[in-house]
Amino acid sequence: MKWIGRRQSDNVEDKRASGGSKAIIGGGLIGVIILVIKLLSGNGDGADVLNQVLQQQMNQTQQNTSPVNPADDSLAAFVSVVLADNEDVWNSLFRNANQQYEEPKLVLFRDQVESGCGQAGSSVGPFYCPADKRVYIDLSFFEDLKNKLGAPGDFACAYVIAHEVGHHIQNLLGASDKVHALNGRLSEKEYNKYSVALELQADFYAGIWAHYNQKMKDILEEGDIDEALMAANAVGDDRLQMRSSGQVVPDAFTHGTSKQRMYWFKLGYTSGDISKGNTFEEMGLEL
Numbered sequence: 001m002k003w004i005g006r007r008q009s010d011n012v013e014d015k016r017a018s019g020g021s022k023a024i025i026g027g028g029l030i031g032v033i034i035l036v037i038k039l040l041s042g043n044g045d046g047a048d049v050l051n052q053v054l055q056q057q058m059n060q061t062q063q064n065t066s067p068v069n070p071a072d073d074s075l076a077a078f079v080s081v082v083l084a085d086n087e088d089v090w091n092s093l094f095r096n097a098n099q100q101y102e103e104p105k106l107v108l109f110r111d112q113v114e115s116g117c118g119q120a121g122s123s124v125g126p127f128y129c130p131a132d133k134r135v136y137i138d139l140s141f142f143e144d145l146k147n148k149l150g151a152p153g154d155f156a157c158a159y160v161i162a163h164e165v166g167h168h169i170q171n172l173l174g175a176s177d178k179v180h181a182l183n184g185r186l187s188e189k190e191y192n193k194y195s196v197a198l199e200l201q202a203d204f205y206a207g208i209w210a211h212y213n214q215k216m217k218d219i220l221e222e223g224d225i226d227e228a229l230m231a232a233n234a235v236g237d238d239r240l241q242m243r244s245s246g247q248v249v250p251d252a253f254t255h256g257t258s259k260q261r262m263y264w265f266k267l268g269y270t271s272g273d274i275s276k277g278n279t280f281e282e283m284g285l286e287l
Contacts, residue, residue, distance in 0.1 A: 001154045002219045008080035009087060011103050016072065016110045016139070072139045075157075076108055079137065082158045085219070086165045089212045093274070104128075104168040106135045106161075113138075126160055128167035130176050135164040149234040153227030155220075159206055159265065160231060166205030170198065175280075178287050189251045194287070196237075197279040199255040200264045203232060204277040207268020215272070225269065232261040 083106050094101035107113060112121045116132030126137045137160075145160070146152040170176045179194045186194070210228065214220045233239065236258025238248045255261070267276060280287040 001158060001221060001224055003078055003081045003154070006081050006217075006219075007084045008077060009083040009103075009106070011083060011087070011105045012076075012080045013105055013107045013134075014076065015113060016076075016108050018109075075139050075142060078154060078157070079106065079108065079139070079161060082161045083135075083165075085213050085217065086162060086209055088216065089209050090165070090169065092216070093208075093212065102133070102172060104133050104135055104165060106137065109136060109138055110140070111138070126164050128164045128171070130167070130171040130180075133168060133171065135161070135168065137161070137164075145231060145234065149231075151227070151231040151234040153223070153230070155224035155227040156231035158224075159210075159228035162206035162209045163202045165209070166202030167198075169205050170201060175201065175287065192252065192254050193283060194280070194285060195254045196256045196260075197283050197285055197287075200260055200279040201277055203256075203261050204264040204268040204279065207265040207270075208272065208274060208277070210265075210269045211272040225266075228265060228269075229262045232265050233258040236261050 087101075087103050091101045091103075107115070110122070112119060113136055115127075115129045115134065115136055117127075117129040120127065120136065122138040122140055125141050126135065128135050141160075142157045145156060167176065175198065179198050182194055183191055206228075210220075210225070235255065237253040237255050238250075238257045241248050241252070256264075264277075264279060
């Protein structure tokens with residue numbers, strides 16, 4: 001993918017430096033107690049003691065804040081370019097439909113993050129939170145995608161980002177709310193079918209993005225679409241289940257099989273026709 005030197009999004013929030021850090025509540029309380037004791041006993045000037053406590057707090061905070069890995073900076077820049085490309089495509093498509101597109105924020109984090117949907121760790125992978133309209137990504141996932149799941153390449157990463165933005169599109173169009181409203185009203189088996197349809201539609205929207213991004217900017221290089229399809233194949237429920245437990249349980253699928261995920265991404269990319277992305281209808285579901 002041709003991305004170096006192109007526009008980066010202004011909607012990226014970089015929280016990697018604060019990943020895994022915790023508030024030093026205990027240290028602050030202890031510091032206040034020490035300050036009170038020294039002042040009551042007449043030992044030391046109040047300003048001097050306070051300065052000592054504040055300096056101690058600063059040192060503790062610095063020790064508990066993880067530094068940003070400079071090796072991630074290039075990947076962070078790439079993510080910002082891909083987000084910008086998503087903004088350009090969806091702004092154009094919404095404008096053509098006489099609608100206003102609301103751009104999502106993308107949060108880069110490390111280890112753990114607090115989102116509008118609660119606290120999450122790196123193990124959950126990239127996710128979209130409809131409550132705060134943000135995409136959350138720990139860059140270490142892309143290393144796992146390449147080394148553990150066997151899906152290398154920059155466009156494999158671009159597919160992942162576009163898929164999460166696809167969930168934002170669903171949130172704006174109301175599909176997400178309709179599906180989530182069914183949670184608790186259906187059996188787990190039946191609700192999982194709607195979850196699969198939602199995920200496959202996000203794959204379709206990722207394909208739509210790739211179609212129009214190429215049309216608008218001519219950024220694809222040889223093998224890029226294959227990289228995206230390889231990533232879609234790598235994160236299929238059947239493949240992940242087989243990898244983790246050695247067996248496949250279709251009733252527990254929540255994202256779709258590798259074959260389904262590749263199919264819907266490819267359909268979006270080859271057709272460029274948003275009207276073909278009703279995955280719910282194709283699966284015999286009413287939404």
